[in-house]
Amino acid sequence: MKKYDFIIAGGGMAGLSLAYYLLQSPLRDRSILILDREPKSQNDRTWCFWERGPLTTQTDQSEGLLTRSQPFESILFRTWKSISFHGTTYSGMLDMGPYQYKMLRSIDFYAFMEAELAKWPTIERKQATIQRIKDTPQGGFVIADDEPYIANYVFDSTFALKLDQPENHNLLQHFKGWVITTSTPCFDPKRPEIMDFRVDQQGDCRFMYVLPFDEKTALIEYTLFNSTLLLDQEYDTELRKYIDQFIETGGYQIRETEYGVIPMSDEPTQENPSEHIVRIGTSGGFTKPSTGYTFHRTQRCLQDIVQCLVETGKPQRTVPWFKRRFKLYDSIFLNVLEKRRHPADDIFTRVYTENPQRVFTFLDEDTRFSEEIQLFATMPFWPFLKAFFAVLRRKIAG
Ligand SMILES: Cc1cc2nc3c(=O)[nH]c(=O)nc-3n(C[C@H](O)[C@H](O)[C@H](O)COP(=O)(O)OP(=O)(O)OC[C@H]3O[C@@H](n4cnc5c(N)ncnc54)[C@H](O)[C@@H]3O)c2cc1C
Structure with missing residues (x-):
């Protein structure tokens, strides 16, 4: 059985993006197999996300480092410099500062990826249904349409979250x-x-x-x-x-x-469930629980994973402990929504109108703690305080 360097289980948004970043890195000569049960030839979704205006950074190949890039600029369907909002006490435009709101149609993304990946003989794509993914001492093992495949690392975007555990929102x-x-x-x-x-x-x-x-x-x-x-x-x-x-x-x-x-959901996800398996995309917890936005976050996480692979030979990245506070913020917000502690339209009106620009940096998890305190000060105090204690109770009980 041929052993691949990487198997990408699920060639959707995260899987194809990962393959693309690998090809932009010094790992471009590695053998990669992409398995998906669909041909990805339909416009099955439209991704919107915000991002700072176009960057000029490119892959720094000489250094072997992948710096943040915006590879999809050329295939964006629309880009807007400002956005409109209609809330309880405000109706009008919102200042996005350096950010732009971007829209990408999946059919353009899939076609772009198809053309990019076809340039590389090291990439194989197979249409097959994955039945099993398992870690073994020899590597990550996948069975798809009853055929076995093995690789040093399997990147899995097919794992389904449970979404029914009572200790989570x-x-x-x-x-x-x-x-x-x-x-x-x-x-x-x-x-x-x-x-x-x-x-x-x-x-x-x-x-x-x-x-x-x-x-x-x-x-x-x-x-x-x-x-x-x-x-x-x-x-x-x-x-x-x-x-x-x-x-x-x-x-x-x-x-x-x-x-x-x-x-x-704030269900704890496992990006690295075992040595040779890495979960990516929604499966890896790259969806922001409090907004559902996944596209841009996935791009950032994947660029970090590829950078780790380049620098250490391993895809396991470490998220600094102080970044984990954003998970707590997400849980508190989900609790406010779930328990209907305060009208959501009022919360969003306050968030967007009293925190122009800062709200986007906050949702990108790029704010400093002092900025977060300023943002929290614009929220209704008691509902959020009650939610904070409810989250603590749930986590302790769970
Ligand atoms: C309609 C829609 C609109 C969205 N809009 C936005 C948006 O505007 N902004 C945003 O940030 N997020 C959005 N999202 C959320 C998120 O960005 C997308 O769901 C995104 O596609 C998630 O990427 P992924 O790679 O994790 O999953 P997918 O893109 O779904 O990729 C998973 C792949 O795995 C394949 N697969 C699954 N199981 C198997 C199996 N057993 N065998 C073989 N293949 C398998 C699937 O065919 C699929 O191609 C949207 C989601 C949907 C559904």
Whole structure:
């Protein structure tokens, strides 16, 4: 049996990105097998994320170090310099400072990766269903479509989180979106609405997300943060209601639909469950529990993993202990949402309007502690304090 240097189990967002970063590094001559049950030829999702404006840094090959890069600039579908927000006491634009809001269609990402990976004979891609991933003294072992494969390291993005352990918060971000084309020009292409809370909250956190492609076309997404999925027609009803009430379309056609569920959970994930297996993407805990944003975080984590491989020969990275405080913040926020300790639309209004720019740095986990205190001071005190103690109790009991 051929032994690969790396097997990438699951060639989706995280798996393909990892392969790309490996190829940009001094490890580009290593043998890599990518296994996925899907051909990745559909536009199955749209990723949005914020990031500082384009960087000029590139892989520093001479040093053997991978510096932060923004490889997807050329395939972004849209980039916005500012965003709009509609909360309880504020409606208008938000200052993103150095950040830009970016949108990438998965079909463009998959095509880009296909073209990049095809340049390298060291990469093999196989369409197969993975049945088992196991660590052995010889390396990471994978069975897919009854065929065995082995590698020095297996990077797994197929592992499913449990999301049902009572000591954790197990919320879901679920959404349905329509790309609509209207008869009348009614969208401002410079004004993406990241949260519009003018929808019935029903005690939850519910909002619309409106991303304009041009004056007549936009993705409109009905999004909820709670623990119960809706029936398909319930999302449709809310989408229709919102469009009829707030957008002067003059009639519209639905061009595409998107549905998704993203875990918003503080379930402890294991990036390194054993010596030869590394979990990446959602499986590795790269989803930010309090927002569901995963794309940008995954890019950063993968660049760190590749840098570790380059520098030490091992993919196990160490996250500094003081960075772990962000996990506590996430749990506290999830507890406030889960227990409905304070209306979510008011929390988001305070977060975004009283912490311009800082909120994005905070959600990227790049703030200093003093900045975090400033941000917390804008939150309702008692609900968050109660949530803090509830989280402590759960963790101790669990
Ligand atoms: C509709 C949708 C929209 C999203 N939008 C955003 C967004 O705007 N911003 C953001 O930051 N995040 C977003 N996310 C969350 C997150 O970024 C995506 O889910 C992202 O694709 C996660 O990357 P991943 O590699 O972990 O998983 P995936 O991209 O799902 O990759 C996992 C791969 O493993 C394969 N696989 C699974 N099991 C097996 C098996 N047994 N055998 C073989 N192959 C297998 C799958 O086919 C898949 O290709 C969205 C998620 C969804 C579902």
